[in-house]
Amino acid sequence: xxxxAFQGSLELGIIYAILALGVxxxxxxxxxxxLTVDSGFTLGAAVSVIMSVSGHPFWGLxxxxxxxxxxxxxxxxxxxxxxxxxxxxxxxxxxxxYSINLKVMNGKANIALLNKATVYSYMxxxxxxxYARLIFDVVLxxxxxxxxxxxxxxxxxxxxxxxxxxxxxxxxxxxxTDLVIVIGMAISNGLVSxxxxxxxxxxxxxxxxxGIGMVVIGLASVIIGEVVFGIKTLFRRLVAVIxxxxxxxxIIAVALELGMPPTDLKLVSAVIVTLALSMPVINKxxxxxxxxxxxxxxxxxxxx
Amino acid sequence: xxxxxxxxxxxxxxxxxxxxxxxxxxxxxxxxxFVTVIGGNGAGKSTLFNGIAGVFPIDEGKIVxxxxxxxxxxxxxxSRLIGRVFQDPLKGTAFDMTIEENLAIALxxxxxxxxxxxxxxxxxxxxxxxxxxxxxxxxxxxxxxxxLLSGGQRQALTLLxxxxxxxxxxxxxxxxxxxxxxxxxxxxxLTQKFVTEENLCTLMITHNMKASLEFGTRxxxxxxxxxxxxxxxxxxxxxxxxxxxxxxxxxxxTEMDNDRMLLG
Numbered sequence: 117x118x119x120x121a122f123q124g125s126l127e128l129g130i131i132y133a134i135l136a137l138g139v140x141x142x143x144x145x146x147x148x149x150x151l152t153v154d155s156g157f158t159l160g161a162a163v164s165v166i167m168s169v170s171g172h173p174f175w176g177l178x179x180x181x182x183x184x185x186x187x188x189x190x191x192x193x194x195x196x197x198x199x200x201x202x203x204x205x206x207x208x209x210x211x212x213x214y215s216i217n218l219k220v221m222n223g224k225a226n227i228a229l230l231n232k233a234t235v236y237s238y239m240x241x242x243x244x245x246x247y248a249r250l251i252f253d254v255v256l257x258x259x260x261x262x263x264x265x266x267x268x269x270x271x272x273x274x275x276x277x278x279x280x281x282x283x284x285x286x287x288x289x290x291x292x293t294d295l296v297i298v299i300g301m302a303i304s305n306g307l308v309s310x311x312x313x314x315x316x317x318x319x320x321x322x323x324x325x326x327g328i329g330m331v332v333i334g335l336a337s338v339i340i341g342e343v344v345f346g347i348k349t350l351f352r353r354l355v356a357v358i359x360x361x362x363x364x365x366x367i368i369a370v371a372l373e374l375g376m377p378p379t380d381l382k383l384v385s386a387v388i389v390t391l392a393l394s395m396p397v398i399n400k401x402x403x404x405x406x407x408x409x410x411x412x413x414x415x416x417x418x419x420x
Numbered sequence: 421x422x423x424x425x426x427x428x429x430x431x432x433x434x435x436x437x438x439x440x441x442x443x444x445x446x447x448x449x450x451x452x453x454f455v456t457v458i459g460g461n462g463a464g465k466s467t468l469f470n471g472i473a474g475v476f477p478i479d480e481g482k483i484v485x486x487x488x489x490x491x492x493x494x495x496x497x498x499s500r501l502i503g504r505v506f507q508d509p510l511k512g513t514a515f516d517m518t519i520e521e522n523l524a525i526a527l528x529x530x531x532x533x534x535x536x537x538x539x540x541x542x543x544x545x546x547x548x549x550x551x552x553x554x555x556x557x558x559x560x561x562x563x564x565x566x567x568l569l570s571g572g573q574r575q576a577l578t579l580l581x582x583x584x585x586x587x588x589x590x591x592x593x594x595x596x597x598x599x600x601x602x603x604x605x606x607x608x609x610l611t612q613k614f615v616t617e618e619n620l621c622t623l624m625i626t627h628n629m630k631a632s633l634e635f636g637t638r639x640x641x642x643x644x645x646x647x648x649x650x651x652x653x654x655x656x657x658x659x660x661x662x663x664x665x666x667x668x669x670x671x672x673x674t675e676m677d678n679d680r681m682l683l684g
Contacts, residue, residue: 267535274517274525274538281514288473288512289581290500290529299533 123250125369129362130253131314132337134260136361137354138307139334144353145268146300147280151206152191153308153334155213156184157327160309161316162220165227168317173235177313184309187213188301196294217324226323234317253314257358260307265354267303276300308334329382336385337361339392364388421621422449422472422589427481428645429471441467443645444481449589452619456632459642465625468642469591472623474498486588500530503582503620505575505595512578515567519558519577522566523547526581550580554610572603576610583614590615592624608635629661643672 135157142150160180167176187209194205221227239248267273275291276299283293308330316322341360347353364385371384429442441464449455457465471478472485474495483491490498506512513522524539527547544562551559554576558569566574575595582590592611596604612635615622626632632639639656641649641664648671651659 269538270535271525271528271531271538272533272535274521275533278514278517278522278525281516282511284506284511285514286525287496288499288502288504289525290496291525291533292494292496295533 121369121373122366125365126362127250127253127318129365130250130257130358131311131318132333132365133257133358133361134314135308135311135330136334136337136341136357137260137264138304138311139331140338140354140357141264141307142301142304143335143338145277145280146297146304148195148202148297148301149206149331150188150191150301150304151203151331152187152209152213152301152305153206153331154327154329155210155217156187156305156308157312157315157330158217158322158324159183159187159213159220159327160312161322161326162217162227162324163309164313164316165229165322166220166222168229168232168234169227171233173233173238173317176317177235177310180313181306181310184312185302185306187309188303188305189298191305192298192301196297214324221322221324225325226321229317229320232320234320235314236317249318256314260310261354261358264303264307265351268350272296272299329385332382332385332389333364336389336392337364339389340364343392343395421451421453421486422447422623423482423484424448424472425482425484427471427478427483429467429476429478440645442471442478445645445647447640447647449621449623451621453638454615454620454622454636455624455638455640456636457623457625457640457642458627458629458632462644463642464645465642466593467645469504469593469623469625472498472589473502473504473591501588503587503590505578505582505590505592507594507597509571509574509578509598512581513566513574516565518563518565519551519569520544520547520562522577523550523581523584526584529585550584553613554580556606570603572599572607575599575607579607579610579614583618583620586618586620588621590620590622592622594625594627597627611635629664633659633661633664641668641671643668648672 135153139150139153142148160183163180163183164173164176167173167179190212191202191205191209194200194208195202200208218225235252236249239252242248243251268277275286275289276296279286279291279293279296279300286293286296312327315326337360338357339360340363341356341358342353344363345352345356345359347356367388368381368384372378376384424445424447426444426446427442428440428444431437431439431441445464445468457468459465470476472483474490474493474497478491481491482489485498485501488501490501504512514525520539524543524547527543548559548562551562556573556576558573558577566577569577579595595611596607599607608631611624614620622636624636626635633656637652639649639651639659640647649667
């Protein structure tokens with residue numbers, strides 16, 4: 117793999133790590149699979165590009181986060197107040213957001229940021245050398261990681277994690293679980309939209325379909341991270357998510373280099389997630405099969 | 421302390437599965453009362469608890485806790501005055517979080533959601549002391565996940581979490597039923613200790629008729645959504661399990677054929 121390909125994967129891995137942290141928050145901490153992500157990602161990208169076009173790329177990032185938070189609130193309210201199950205609630209928001217995304221993009225299916233300033237062009241002017249973009253992404257990711265970790269260590273963070281575990285217990289302890297779910301989903305989707313906003317400025321364009329399949333990519337990063345890097349402490353889990361995202365991008369880059377057509381990307385992602393999710397079951401079955409064939413082998417002594 | 425005025429609850433009204441779970445039940449408890457609740461399956465005991473706790477809204481009547489009308493309050497709001505231990509040892513704790521973290525959540529009961537640290541160093545010391553009261557060596561395992569504990573240890577922890585901030589009312593729903601006898605005995609003595617020390621107003625459902633007379637100061641018996649017997653004072657002191665069964669059969673007009681209650 118060439119150095120530029122490696123650096124490109126690393127950078128993508130870092131930006132998508134923010135999406136993965138958002139997916140981690142809803143999928144693992146709140147225990148609510150959230151499909152809002154697929155449209156929330158595009159929403160962030162759309163807001164980001166529209167703001168960049170009018171000369172405010174940094175505001176674009178901030179507003180993308182807020183917009184994503186709003187989308188997360190909608191899904192959470194559909195679930196908590198209208199008692200629609202989480203998966204369905206996410207799908208409904210995702211569906212509705214598709215039209216809203218088009219509205220944000222003034223009816224166009226894609227917008228290119230031709231020569232407009234982006235956060236990256238600002239950074240390249242500010243920081244000399246080839247690594248301006250990477251430095252900005254790393255710093256932003258570290259800020260997100262620290263804030264998220266500190267948040268999960270606050271009282272609200274504690275009850276959020278407990279709600280995903282046993283919401284009855286949290287209500288018995290006097291906490292409004294509906295409110296907690298709204299807060300959690302808002303932050304989760306805010307992060308996803310922020311990620312979309314960064315990608316849009318990185319690529320200098322937004323396409324209304326660019327978010328499709330993002331939830332699977334987010335899950336792939338979370339799960340690869342868990343399987344490869346472990347889940348012992350909270351901090352370790354968060355770092356594992358980031359490393360999982362980077363590792364995932366590297367795997368994809370290697371696959372592309374080996375000749376995989378880019379259109380196969382989503383199929384490969386689905387296969388990776390399936391493999392990672394079924395690791396514990398596969399291990400169990402494999403060791404069971406091994407024991408079975410050891411017993412049938414006449415040359416081996418039977419256990420006494 | 422607790423005033424329940426003529427509350428009723430019917431499930432699946434109008435349908436073929438209609439169940440009149442509570443029928444104009446009234447009950448009055450003073451601070452420090454320890455009341456045991458007995459009755460057969462479907463008598464309405466757990467429904468009564470769920471109604472008090474606010475898991476569902478009642479169809480009619482009033483619930484007043486510590487002079488506050490909580491009839492229309494959502495569950496989480498009432499929980500600030502109530503401590504609950506469930507029959508299922510898995511229901512009272514968050515199993516993927518540590519003992520320390522679970523207790524920290526319980527310790528902050530009543531506080532508004534905010535960004536203050538979930539667990540402060542000062543609190544950690546206090547939590548350790550409280551865990552020592554359980555005499556289960558849990559104070560050495562504070563950073564372990566609750567999922568690793570046995571059922572009895574989890575129930576003891578849930579009991580601690582229900583009382584660490586003194587509740588106005590303690591609801592115990594057959595909390596030792598799922599435990600083996602020796603650990604059940606341990607949890608019951610812990611219960612007695614906490615209730616006596618803090619003078620807690622307590623309602624305890626038990627299927628064990630002997631235990632229902634042994635613990636507490638008052639016993640009520642439920643059948644088909646109503647309270648059919650309320651034992652206090654001298655009458656309760658002189659009551660035996662056999663006499664209790666006879667009374668039940670007389671008042672409910674049915675035979676006592678519930679093995680769990682007879683043999684338990």
